[in-house]
Amino acid sequence: MTTEYAQVHAVAAAGLGVLKDALSLARTAEERFQPLTLASNIAWWDSNVDATDENARRRADAELAYSDALADRELFNAIDSARGNGAESGHARPLELLLSAMLPHQISSSLRARIVELETSVETRFSRHRGVIAGEEVDDNEIKQILRESEDSAERREAWEASKTVGHEVADDVRELARMRNEAARSLGYRDWFALSLTTDEMDEEKLLETLAAADRATAEPFARWKSALDVRLAERFRCGVSELRPWHYADPFFQEPPPEGAVDLDPLFKGKNVVALARRTFEGIGFEVEGILNRSDLYPRPGKNQHAFCIDIDRGGDVRVLANVIDNQSWTDTMLHELGHGVYDLGFDEDLSWVLRKTHLVTTEASALLFGALAGDREWLERILELDAGEAEELASRLRAARAAELLVFTRWVLVMNAFERALYAEPERDLNGVWWELVARYQLLTPPDGRSAPDWAAKIHVAVAPVYYHTYLYGAIVASQIKDALRSAAGGLVDRPEAGRMLRQKLYAPGASIRWDRLVEQAAGSPLSVDALAREVAAA
Missing domain, CATH: 1.10.1370.30 (Neurolysin; domain 3)
Structure with missing residues (x-):
């Protein structure tokens, strides 16, 4: 773990609300979301190429784990605050995209789980x-x-x-x-x-x-x-x-x-x-x-x-x-x-x-x-x-x-x-x-x-x-x-x-x-x- 990475996570642990630097926020979000997105996408692919109950369960679990991360209220508020505080133009765009991705997940955990499970x-x-024609x-x-x-x-x-x-x-x-x-x-x-x-x-x-x-x-x-x-x-x-x-x-x-x-x-x-x-x-x-x-x-x-x-x-x-x-x-x-x-x-x-x-x-x-x-x-x-x-x-x-x-x-x-x-x-x-x-x-x-x-x-x-x-x-x-x-x-x-x-x-x-x-x-x-x-x-x- 690099010194910069450790510092970012130390601040995050103390309270993401005080983290103002847009670049650090984007990196923190990326490091958290990237592996969860990967797992969710693989599970989604598997459930579509082979629609078994096991693949459906794995997909729902992976999507819910990703949704849980996107629902992080402290991170969402910190990103929103950084954007509102006039983040530099080069860093504002990642913050806008992160907010758009996270916004629909700022809801109750029970509702998120019900939506993911029913969609799956x-x-x-x-x-x-498969449709049936002439009994086949x-x-x-x-x-x-x-x-x-x-x-x-x-x-x-x-x-x-x-x-x-x-x-x-x-x-x-x-x-x-x-x-x-x-x-x-x-x-x-x-x-x-x-x-x-x-x-x-x-x-x-x-x-x-x-x-x-x-x-x-x-x-x-x-x-x-x-x-x-x-x-x-x-x-x-x-x-x-x-x-x-x-x-x-x-x-x-x-x-x-x-x-x-x-x-x-x-x-x-x-x-x-x-x-x-x-x-x-x-x-x-x-x-x-x-x-x-x-x-x-x-x-x-x-x-x-x-x-x-x-x-x-x-x-x-x-x-x-x-x-x-x-x-x-x-x-x-x-x-x-x-x-x-x-x-x-x-x-x-x-x-x-x-x-x-x-x-x-x-x-x-x-x-x-x-x-x-x-x-x-x-x-x-x-x-x-x-x-x-x-x-x-x-x-x-x-x-x-x-x-x-x-x-x-x-x-x-x-x-x-x-x-x-x-x-x-x-x-x-x-x-x-x-x-x-x-x-x-x-x-x-x-x-x-x-x-x-x-x-x-x-x-x-x-x-x-x-x-x-x-x-x-x-x-x-x-x-x-x-x-x-x-x-x-x-x-x-x-x-x-x-x-x-x-x-x-x-x-x-x-x-x-x-x-x-x-x-x-x-x-x-x-x-x-x-x-x-x-x-x-x-x-x-x-």
């Missing part, structure tokens, strides 16, 4: 759950395949309903989580969990609502026009009237992606391809090494494993991993590129940054991920990486632009559903959430609810349970990705096979980590503040 239980059930358990990939390929409306309905059965299993507990999160937020002086979450993520609620309203205005008319044409094609395919179309006719269980009839069906081009190799080749061409990430990852489906996808930075020191359930189609290629877009960000921090600053903001990391994910439908990527014939790529060019616009339209309308639903959930958890859900789906996605259905379909979306108040960052990320794409095209000629684009991303977006606020980072990387204008230009091609 719910996510474990999501990982274990099926995974999400099989459900989506039926919804893309089957011509039988009855089979499609059964598959769609199977995708929602996890909602029945967890709905009561998700509602209880909303109650407990609100109790926590209100004990800290916030309106509800939605408001607290935005505060700790450095998001302004008024600006968020303005941005969502602008996105609604920019997409409402082109989406309605696009969907009207789509519905005619779907009605022809399924030999029914447009008024008879229901959610199971739209390929994705939540209609968050356009069906083949409303885009370009590229799946035949990916059949038999090595999706992971395509992703590796993509990043190598831009100057990013991802082999280490892939070697530590868990990429293919199996029972008892989380069926979704995520990227996690285990230690803020190079141990970055991806969980996925890859099969050979365009969607999973998009997902692999997306998750590795998170991963290269996590590996791109300036080496001189302290541990506290070696993290991403949700908006900017989603921008990176969405920027790369969209390449799976990009003409240049299809030619260079998938090695599609140039003539065939030329024939697809205009349709690919329209498909990209449709993708953004569908996704934006879906984000509007999710954001509005979560605001309603935390505003009044006791309301008729089933009814609220379908009212929003009808309003923003123009879907006709199933006749007489009253089921907790909202609870089948895992983000509502275990990644609350997150979905707006996808929309912000999509907007920023559009802006960054424009900047890269102007400065480097594009992204695919352009190491200069990789250098720009590393220097302007990744290297600063969390050393500057996300909105200033966006302006630095994109050359302009966040604006819906870039999104509006892209969706105009639909």
Whole structure:
């Protein structure tokens, strides 16, 4: 133990309230939180790749130990005091981030424990759950395949309903989580969990609502026009009237992606391809090494494993991993590129940054991920990486632009559903959430609810349970990705096979980590503040 380290801890033992030096405070917090974060992340990873009771227990224990440390009132007050006393600008930023991380945990220990335990239980059930079709358990990939390929409306309905059965299993507990999160937020002086979450993520609620309203205005008319044409094609395919179309006719269980009839069906081009190799080749061409990430990852489906996808930075020191359930189609290629877009960000921090600053903001990391994910439908990527014939790529060019616009339209309308639903959930958890859900789906996605259905379909979306108040960052990320794409095209000629684009991303977006606020980072990387204008230009091609 160094003399400086011993001195810091001697002062801390005497009372952290007298510790005024911002650098010492940040170091003290870092030394305390770093090993607990590592243990929590490893346990969280283990519980997702193998959803056993033992792994769930270990995860809950590790997360509670970390939460206990974040709940340290003396340390929190000392950091708050140092920031309030005008800490030097170079040291103020770590203090701001530490306060944001610690604030939600300044609640009763019993409430914290109940939240951690219930979140762990719910996510474990999501990982274990499989829908049932014709008496057989099926995974999400099989459900989506039926919804893309089957011509039988009855089979499609059964598959769609199977995708929602996890909602029945967890709905009561998700509602209880909303109650407990609100109790926590209100004990800290916030309106509800939605408001607290935005505060700790450095998001302004008024600006968020303005941005969502602008996105609604920019997409409402082109989406309605696009969907009207789509519905005619779907009605022809399924030999029914447009008024008879229901959610199971739209390929994705939540209609968050356009069906083949409303885009370009590229799946035949990916059949038999090595999706992971395509992703590796993509990043190598831009100057990013991802082999280490892939070697530590868990990429293919199996029972008892989380069926979704995520990227996690285990230690803020190079141990970055991806969980996925890859099969050979365009969607999973998009997902692999997306998750590795998170991963290269996590590996791109300036080496001189302290541990506290070696993290991403949700908006900017989603921008990176969405920027790369969209390449799976990009003409240049299809030619260079998938090695599609140039003539065939030329024939697809205009349709690919329209498909990209449709993708953004569908996704934006879906984000509007999710954001509005979560605001309603935390505003009044006791309301008729089933009814609220379908009212929003009808309003923003123009879907006709199933006749007489009253089921907790909202609870089948895992983000509502275990990644609350997150979905707006996808929309912000999509907007920023559009802006960054424009900047890269102007400065480097594009992204695919352009190491200069990789250098720009590393220097302007990744290297600063969390050393500057996300909105200033966006302006630095994109050359302009966040604006819906870039999104509006892209969706105009639909």
